[in-house]
Amino acid sequence: xxxxxxxxxxxxxxxxxxxxxxxxxxxxxxxxxxxxxxxxxxxxxxxxxxxxxxxxxxxxxxxxxxxxxxxxxxxxxxxxxxxxxxxxxxxxxxxxxxxxxxxxxxxxxxxxxxxxxxxxxxxxxxxxxxxxxxxxxxxxxxxxxxxxxxxxxxxxxxxxxxxxxxxxxxxxxxxxxxxxxxxxxxxxxxxxxxxxxxxxxxxxxxx
Amino acid sequence: xxxxxxxxxxxxxxxxxxxxxxxxxxxxxxxxxxxxxxxxxxxxxxxxxxxxxxxxxxxxxxxxxxxxxxxxxxxxxxxxxxxxxxxxxxxxxxxxxxxxxxxxxxxxxxxxxxxxxxxxxxxxxxxxxxxxxxxxxxxxxxxxxxxxxxxxxxxxxxxxxxxxxxxxxxxxxxxxxxxxxxxxxxxxxxxxxxxxxxxxxxxxxxxxxxxxxxxxxxxxxxxxxxxxxxxxxxxxxxxxxxxxxxxxxxxxxxxxxxxxxxxxxxxxxxxx
Numbered sequence: 001x002x003x004x005x006x007x008x009x010x011x012x013x014x015x016x017x018x019x020x021x022x023x024x025x026x027x028x029x030x031x032x033x034x035x036x037x038x039x040x041x042x043x044x045x046x047x048x049x050x051x052x053x054x055x056x057x058x059x060x061x062x063x064x065x066x067x068x069x070x071x072x073x074x075x076x077x078x079x080x081x082x083x084x085x086x087x088x089x090x091x092x093x094x095x096x097x098x099x100x101x102x103x104x105x106x107x108x109x110x111x112x113x114x115x116x117x118x119x120x121x122x123x124x125x126x127x128x129x130x131x132x133x134x135x136x137x138x139x140x141x142x143x144x145x146x147x148x149x150x151x152x153x154x155x156x157x158x159x160x161x162x163x164x165x166x167x168x169x170x171x172x173x174x175x176x177x178x179x180x181x182x183x184x185x186x187x188x189x190x191x192x193x194x195x196x197x198x199x200x201x202x203x204x205x206x207x
Numbered sequence: 208x209x210x211x212x213x214x215x216x217x218x219x220x221x222x223x224x225x226x227x228x229x230x231x232x233x234x235x236x237x238x239x240x241x242x243x244x245x246x247x248x249x250x251x252x253x254x255x256x257x258x259x260x261x262x263x264x265x266x267x268x269x270x271x272x273x274x275x276x277x278x279x280x281x282x283x284x285x286x287x288x289x290x291x292x293x294x295x296x297x298x299x300x301x302x303x304x305x306x307x308x309x310x311x312x313x314x315x316x317x318x319x320x321x322x323x324x325x326x327x328x329x330x331x332x333x334x335x336x337x338x339x340x341x342x343x344x345x346x347x348x349x350x351x352x353x354x355x356x357x358x359x360x361x362x363x364x365x366x367x368x369x370x371x372x373x374x375x376x377x378x379x380x381x382x383x384x385x386x387x388x389x390x391x392x393x394x395x396x397x398x399x400x401x402x403x404x405x406x407x408x409x410x411x412x413x414x415x416x417x418x419x420x421x422x423x424x425x426x427x428x429x430x431x432x433x434x435x436x437x438x439x440x441x442x443x444x445x446x447x448x449x450x451x452x453x454x455x456x457x458x459x460x461x462x463x464x465x466x467x468x469x470x471x472x473x474x475x476x477x478x479x
Contacts, residue, residue: 072429079326081398084430128430132399139433141426143458181459181466182283191462192427 026055026102027157027205032167034201036068039190044070044090046171046199050098057105064096064114070195082135086126090192094118096151108165109156116171117148122192143193149173155203165203172196233258233282236289240264243308244347246339249319249332252308255344256281257352259301260289270300270358271348272473273340273384275320275367277304278312280465284362287470297477300360303348320366322373326398337374341383360386360476364465368392372402372438375418376409382418388472391424391464394434402438410445417449419479421472425457425464432456451479 029051036044045068052062072088100112125140155167173194176184188194233239237260245252256277259265274284281304292299307315322333349356361384363371368389375387394402409416420442424435439454453475457467 078393078396079398080395080400081326082395082400082430086429088427088429122427124427124429124432126430128433130399133403135400135403135434135437137430137433137437139430141432141456141458143427145458181463182286183463183466188462192460193458193463 026052026060027162027207028052028055029206030165030203031206032201032203034167034169034199036070036197036199038070038195038197039192041073041075042070042192043073044068044197046201048096048201052098052100058102060098060100060102060110062098064098066092066094066096066116066118068092068094070192070197081130081132083129084126086124086128088122088124088192090120090122090195092118092120092147092195094147100153107156108158108162109154111154113153114151115148116151117146120145120147120193120195145175145193147173147175147195149175149195155201157203157205163205165205167199167201167203169199169201170196171199233285236285237261238264244344246343248335248339248343251315251319253344254306254308255348256304256306257301257348258285258288258304260285260292260299265299265301265353268353268355270298270360270386270477271352271354272300272302272360272362273344274302274304275361275363275370276312276316276365277306278310280304280362280364280469281306283466284469287466287473291470291473297473301348301352301354303344305344316366320363320370321396322370322377322401324397324401327396327401333370333373334377336370337377337383345383357385359384360388360473362388362390362469362472363392364390364468365461366393366396369394369396369402372422373405375416375420376402376405379409379413379416382416385418386476387418387420388469388476389420389422390468390472391428391431391461392422392435394431394438400434403441406438406441414447415449416445416447419451419476421453421455421468421475423455423457423464423468423472425459425461427458427460428464431461451475453479 032048034046048064048066050064052060054061070090094116096114096116098114100110102110122143127138129136149172151171153169157165172187174186176194177186184194239258241256243254291297318330318332319336321327321331323331361371369392371387371389422439424432426432
């Protein structure tokens, strides 16, 4: 279903026949909330506030502030008698700079990218017990790192007022290109400290 | 519209180009050679990639590092060996990377690297894989290259890590590898974490464990860091006179912790 929405999204937008003025298509302020799917056994959400001080008929530029939060979905990889209570959660705050292209003159459909810098905090804590082996352990580990990367996106607004929109995005940490670990790359799948995820978000135009 | 297309295409090409950036391949760091070996113990055909950080293979005996799951780790391990031996932190070593001829290592490894036990996949055949290494692979490598047979290192990660620990404790009287690096092991394997039970059994059979062992884990791997630390404590508290055991945690996840563990582990086993 999501795939169908993505494929037909530009067509749906065209079908809305909005009032096709420059002001309607190019917004100044938006906020958005998105559901995110990163690596396996992981889910999350993101909140963005976007400001576009510069707009032309085919391009607009501006910064965003973003926070996102991810958590691990508990999964058992082995059959076990261990009793475990644990949480693994991630929090990030990012500053993005958006470059959005509007390829159709009389439509709000856009594609774009946004490099970002940010800070991430990953926490892993819990308790594990196994009576037979006399195991009763608590742990609490936190990883703090700066991060940078890019976000690639497409979206658009619908309705007469062009106030509500949808955006699909692929966001990825590119920090792997600059560190000394040979196992991290420009784009990584399944590595929480080099987060990559797809998101589907709802956008609300403030102004 | 044309300029938009050019701009968008340029961005896409840049993105694709950046994918290939960074991380050298093995062949740029030294000499490599690959050959197949079919095991009579496991019935599987393996592909070995042998790497040496020089223009030619050694003419005098050198240590040999065996890397399990080479299809994932051989480039990383080769780079570390090349860098550390180049800067004199470890001796120049041969690296033997174990892979599967059918390219099905992701699945086949779970049979080879798990010892049987309660709660373990019924197909687990770690003992057969160990016998393959002992009676088929190591003699072949020793016959083909100039190897220092007293200086063999085994590196394993995840299932490879638990195989490294289990095979060490299962052969505690005569360890096949005197230097071991166990990285981010599947330490919860078995209904009751059978590596802890194995450690107890080994302690009833030996009074010494003349091995250099490095254990490590990332901290963003669930209960793994705490469990590794507990296993390390229990092993260290045996006070085996000739056991040198090191332990470290890293701010990494399961997919990236092999690098710092291998980098620090290889220095630990050669320099302690």
